[in-house]
Amino acid sequence: xxxxxxxxxxxxxxxxxxxxxxxxxxxxxxxxxxxxxxxxxxxxxxxxxxxxxxxxxxxxxxxxxxxxxxxxxxxxxxxxxxxxxxxxxxxxxxxxxxxxxxxxxxxxxxxxxxxxxxxxxxxxxxxxxxxxxxxxxxxxxxxxxxxxxxxxxxxxxxxxxxxxxxxxxxxxxxxxxxxxxxxxxxxxxxxxxxxxxxxxxxxxxxxxxxxxxxxxxxxxxxxxxxxxxxxxxxxxxxxxxxxxxxxxxxxxxxxxxxxxxxxxxxxxxxxxxxxxxxxxxxxxxxxxxxxxxxxxxxxxxxxx
Amino acid sequence: xxxxxxxxxxxxxxxxxxxxxxxxxxxxxxxxxxxxxxxxxxxxxxxxxxxxxxxxxxxxxxxxxxxxxxxxxxxxxxxxxxxxxxxxxxxxxxxxxxxxxxxxxxxxxxxxxxxxxxxxxxxxxxxxxxxxxxxxxxxxxxxxxxxxxxxxxxxxxxxxxxxxxxxxxxxxxxxxxxxxxxxxxxxxxxxxxxxxxxxxxxxxxxxxxxxxxxxxxxxxxxxxxxxxxxxxxxxxxxxxxxxxxxxxxxxxxxxxxxxxxxxxxxxxxxxxxxxxxxxxxxxxxxxxxxxxxxxxxxxxxxxxxxxxxxxxxxxxxxxxxxxxxxx
Amino acid sequence: xxxxxxxxxxxxxxxxxxxxxxxxxxxxxxxxxxxxxxxxxxxxxxxxxxxxxxxxxxxxxxxxxxxxxxxxxxxxxxxxxxxxxxxxxxxxxxxxxxxxxxxxxxxxxxxxxxxxxxxxxxxxxxxxxxxxxxxxxxxxxxxxxxxxxxxxxxxxxxxxxxxxxxxxxxxxxxxxxxxxxxxxxxxxxxxxxxxxxxxxxxxxxxxxxxxxxxxxxxxxxxxxxxxxxxxxxxxxxxxxxxxxxxxxxxxxxxxxxxxxxxxxxxxxxxxxxxxxxxxxxxxxxxxxxxxxxxxxxxxxxxxxxxxxxxxxxxxxxxxxxxxx
Numbered sequence: 001x002x003x004x005x006x007x008x009x010x011x012x013x014x015x016x017x018x019x020x021x022x023x024x025x026x027x028x029x030x031x032x033x034x035x036x037x038x039x040x041x042x043x044x045x046x047x048x049x050x051x052x053x054x055x056x057x058x059x060x061x062x063x064x065x066x067x068x069x070x071x072x073x074x075x076x077x078x079x080x081x082x083x084x085x086x087x088x089x090x091x092x093x094x095x096x097x098x099x100x101x102x103x104x105x106x107x108x109x110x111x112x113x114x115x116x117x118x119x120x121x122x123x124x125x126x127x128x129x130x131x132x133x134x135x136x137x138x139x140x141x142x143x144x145x146x147x148x149x150x151x152x153x154x155x156x157x158x159x160x161x162x163x164x165x166x167x168x169x170x171x172x173x174x175x176x177x178x179x180x181x182x183x184x185x186x187x188x189x190x191x192x193x194x195x196x197x198x199x200x201x202x203x204x205x206x207x208x209x210x211x212x213x214x215x216x217x218x219x220x221x222x223x224x225x226x227x228x229x230x231x232x233x234x235x236x237x238x239x240x241x242x243x244x245x246x247x248x249x250x251x252x253x254x255x256x257x258x259x260x261x262x263x264x265x266x267x268x269x270x271x272x273x274x275x276x277x278x279x280x281x282x283x284x285x286x287x288x289x290x291x292x293x294x295x296x297x298x299x300x301x302x303x304x
Numbered sequence: 305x306x307x308x309x310x311x312x313x314x315x316x317x318x319x320x321x322x323x324x325x326x327x328x329x330x331x332x333x334x335x336x337x338x339x340x341x342x343x344x345x346x347x348x349x350x351x352x353x354x355x356x357x358x359x360x361x362x363x364x365x366x367x368x369x370x371x372x373x374x375x376x377x378x379x380x381x382x383x384x385x386x387x388x389x390x391x392x393x394x395x396x397x398x399x400x401x402x403x404x405x406x407x408x409x410x411x412x413x414x415x416x417x418x419x420x421x422x423x424x425x426x427x428x429x430x431x432x433x434x435x436x437x438x439x440x441x442x443x444x445x446x447x448x449x450x451x452x453x454x455x456x457x458x459x460x461x462x463x464x465x466x467x468x469x470x471x472x473x474x475x476x477x478x479x480x481x482x483x484x485x486x487x488x489x490x491x492x493x494x495x496x497x498x499x500x501x502x503x504x505x506x507x508x509x510x511x512x513x514x515x516x517x518x519x520x521x522x523x524x525x526x527x528x529x530x531x532x533x534x535x536x537x538x539x540x541x542x543x544x545x546x547x548x549x550x551x552x553x554x555x556x557x558x559x560x561x562x563x564x565x566x567x568x569x570x571x572x573x574x575x576x577x578x579x580x581x582x583x584x585x586x587x588x589x590x591x592x593x594x595x596x597x598x599x600x601x602x603x604x605x606x607x608x609x610x611x612x613x614x615x616x617x618x619x620x621x622x623x624x625x626x627x628x629x630x631x
Numbered sequence: 632x633x634x635x636x637x638x639x640x641x642x643x644x645x646x647x648x649x650x651x652x653x654x655x656x657x658x659x660x661x662x663x664x665x666x667x668x669x670x671x672x673x674x675x676x677x678x679x680x681x682x683x684x685x686x687x688x689x690x691x692x693x694x695x696x697x698x699x700x701x702x703x704x705x706x707x708x709x710x711x712x713x714x715x716x717x718x719x720x721x722x723x724x725x726x727x728x729x730x731x732x733x734x735x736x737x738x739x740x741x742x743x744x745x746x747x748x749x750x751x752x753x754x755x756x757x758x759x760x761x762x763x764x765x766x767x768x769x770x771x772x773x774x775x776x777x778x779x780x781x782x783x784x785x786x787x788x789x790x791x792x793x794x795x796x797x798x799x800x801x802x803x804x805x806x807x808x809x810x811x812x813x814x815x816x817x818x819x820x821x822x823x824x825x826x827x828x829x830x831x832x833x834x835x836x837x838x839x840x841x842x843x844x845x846x847x848x849x850x851x852x853x854x855x856x857x858x859x860x861x862x863x864x865x866x867x868x869x870x871x872x873x874x875x876x877x878x879x880x881x882x883x884x885x886x887x888x889x890x891x892x893x894x895x896x897x898x899x900x901x902x903x904x905x906x907x908x909x910x911x912x913x914x915x916x917x918x919x920x921x922x923x924x925x926x927x928x929x930x931x932x933x934x935x936x937x938x939x940x941x942x943x944x945x946x947x948x949x950x951x952x953x954x955x
Contacts, residue, residue: 127650130886130934132893135911139654142661231775235897238777239912259781260901271785275778282773290769362855385864392861405852408871409951410878419870423862456950472860 016295023291026284037086044079052076059267069269071258077269080250081277087243088230088252091164095229098168100222103175108206110176111183125173134235141166141241158244167229175221182214216296223289227282234278252278309479309512310336315371317358326581328354330536333608336480336512343527343544344516349578351536352516356482360398361388376479394424397473401485403465407457413468414438414453420475440471444501463494467501474505482514487522499526520563524548532556535579535589537605542614552616554624555590588617596624635953636943643935654927655697658920664689667918668713686710687920700924710921719925722910727892727929730906734891737826741833742884748834749841750873756846764838771835780828780901787824825898840883845876882945889937893930
């Protein structure tokens with residue numbers, strides 16, 4: 001009796017993912033970063049608002065005392081970077097998760113039911129996504145930040161919670177469109193017809209058949225949502241609209257924002273290290289997202 | 305026998321896959337004579353489509369092809385691009401299984417025929433080409449051909465689309481038309497119509513047709529000669545009546561026996577599955593599923609030999625005839 | 632085709648009204664126009680305040696206020712800026728011209744190069760040049776534009792002159808300060824840096840789109856049919872491959888162009904380029920409602936118009952969509 005070499009789709013996807021060396025490297029890198037960030041009081045050498053030593057301590061170039069140099073009031077950039085990355089990662093992760101949950105629900109319903117609801121969702125997301133992003137972001141930020149009862153729940157404009165809320169407000173749309181597309185593609189497949197023929201309710205079909213088969217695109221959407229959120233947060237901070245948690249707390253965006261001024265003055269470390277960290281994180285997550293997309297969306301003749 | 309238009313010898317096709325080399329075609333010999341309807345039967349994975357894709361040079365670059373393909377006396381394998389382009393659509397053309405994906409969705413149907421015409425008859429004017437396109441649509445039985453020539457593929461039904469595909473394929477009066485499962489994606493009633501179109505075209509233009517299918521009923525209806533393929537090899541060849549009357553290879557017998565016919569209450573399938581072509585069995589490809597298998601069968605890959613009015617690859621053909629008492 | 636366009640157009644007008652209404656609400660809520668006015672003109676007389684409120688539609692509730700504002704807007708009775716009572720249109724016009732110039736240039740150059748590069752890569756997937764293109768595009772997309780902008784500024788403003796003694800590309804403004812009149816070379820020199828920053832993003836994005844789209848098309852069945860017709864490779868590539876691959880790309884491009892008008896904020900801010908982006912940032916920080924509303928209307932109109940163009944061009948290029 002001849003045997004077929006069988007391999008489950010999950011294992012196949014795993015194998016394909018692992019063959020993307022850049023993605024694997026990125027996973028390793030991010031794990032290290034996350035670890036360093038979680039163990040912040042240990043991995044950072046100084047407090048987030050702590051001076052390296054007594055003055056003179058401002059704008060010291062990288063040295064043994066402060067690995068990445070110090071900033072305008074003598075704080076260690078390396079430690080601040082760790083705390084800053086922590087804040088940004090938290091924002092990115094929470095935003096992405098919330099966006100994905102909302103996006104999945106809306107997208108699945110829109111794709112599956114079609115009709116009026118789908119039309120409206122498509123038109124609204126179409127417009128929002130076509131509108132210049134930063135403008136919309138800034139305007140909505142101010143608008144949401146002026147609604148009294150909303151602030152009471154999620155904090156005011158400079159809080160981390162608010163930023164997560166704001167970014168999720170935009171974030172779910174991209175995910176919804178991806179999920180909707182996937183549901184539309186799957187809806188016509190025979191196994192859905194079979195489920196319907198057996199009498200499965202719509203909710204059951206969505207839960208047991210459509211969503212599990214969309215895990216691939218959803219994971220991809222999630223990873224890109226994380227990058228999107230981190231980038232958006234840093235852009236906001238660049239213009240001074242980022243999170244301003246008290247006690248000198250910082251975010252990656254704020255640190256990168258300081259780079260603007262450092263350009264002229266020649267204190268290169270203020271610009272280089274935060275920017276480098278941001279780019280590294282972006283690249284890493286993008287690599288992973290790309291590899292996820294390749295791993296879960298089999299197109300065998302890509303020649304890659 | 306009329307002249308030979310297509311002659312395939314010792315064709316081997318191996319694909320370079322991430323899981324290793326896959327031998328899709330393992331030494332196929334085949335002759336097509338002018339004006340005849342040759343049926344090629346086999347299940348999915350038998351190599352029947354790949355054989356002719358290789359003959360037309362339409363396989364992707366991961367495919368390694370060796371052997372000989374002589375069309376009109378000229379060698380096609382390894383020929384220059386110019387020769388190949390001349391051949392495709394001019395001397396030999398192909399129609400595919402799914403007419404919707406085979407046609408470019410954004411070009412009008414008439415334009416797609418004109419493109420075929422002008423590729424091989426450069427002297428033809430645009431006006432004449434357009435006229436000829438409408439005529440061809442008419443020949444394949446599309447009503448209101450002159451209006452429908454301006455429509456797009458998605459505006460046609462499945463059967464109509466396949467007729468369009470046929471019209472494109474015969475535009476330059478090729479010597480050989482390869483029809484790769486032309487009716488598989490269509491309804492049964494439409495199947496009959498498409499077969500009728502192909503037959504009609506064959507008779508009026510004198511084209512040799514290679515009809516690739518897994519449907520024995522189709523073969524029985526229209527084919528003159530039959531080629532049975534399994535696991536990348538020819539296992540039996542012969543005239544259609546002889547083959548259906550006294551098949552010599554256990555696989556062919558199994559195929560015929562599994563058809564529903566009068567008086568039969570339960571269907572008898574062939575037990576087992578086709579082999580994995582990444583690790584093909586050393587001997588006869590069918591041996592693992594054959595109820596008459598011997599050690600000699602597993603030893604080496606048998607080749608075709610003459611056996612009464614057929615050609616067979618079964619080394620036990622004579623014995624089995626005696627055993628079963630088949631006429 | 633025509634019916635399709637007309638139907639889409641018919642939807643555009645009510646959508647425009649609805650969106651501008653939402654914008655009006657958002658701005659009135661978010662930028663507190665009255666407070667901003669009072670802050671900038673602390674000694675304004677009561678009548679002036681009332682006049683300001685009235686002409687900007689801020690006197691009554693949101694719905695009525697909106698229609699009030701709308702009436703003034705369409706009759707070109709535009710209120711003036713809260714700072715120094717400047718007229719809106721001249722500034723807006725200049726800003727628009729600057730941004731359109733910069734944006735169109737960068738987008739045209741970026742998209743053309745991006746498409747060609749994407750095609751180049753898709754034709755030999757997995758090859759070295761494909762890998763190079765992929766990596767480059769990846770970097771371009773992953774690095775946020777303001778980092779590239781700051782980097783360029785660093786190199787060209789600070790270090791170039793240090794190394795080479797003179798400035799190659801100026802890093803701010805449309806013309807050197809105090810320059811009057813039209814000078815093509817100077818204008819191009821000043822546009823060069825922001826243009827490059829934008830173009831890099833565009834090239835990276837479109838090369839990926841084109842590559843992906845073209846690869847999909849090249850693996851389609853109709854490509855095999857095209858090849859089986861014996862037509863030339865170039866014809867196969869252009870008439871079948873590229874023609875079909877362009878469909879989704881063109882649609883996205885139309886949408887991108889629509890967002891140029893308000894989308895260059897970052898580059899304009901970093902290079903002090905007085906376009907629509909800088910105009911927005913300045914008025915937004917000041918809470919200058921009279922300056923902001925016309926800007927918003929322009930941007931919304933542009934977005935809607937190019938959304939429409941994107942829809943129509945998609946239907947034009949892909950006849951299957953016209954079934955609507």
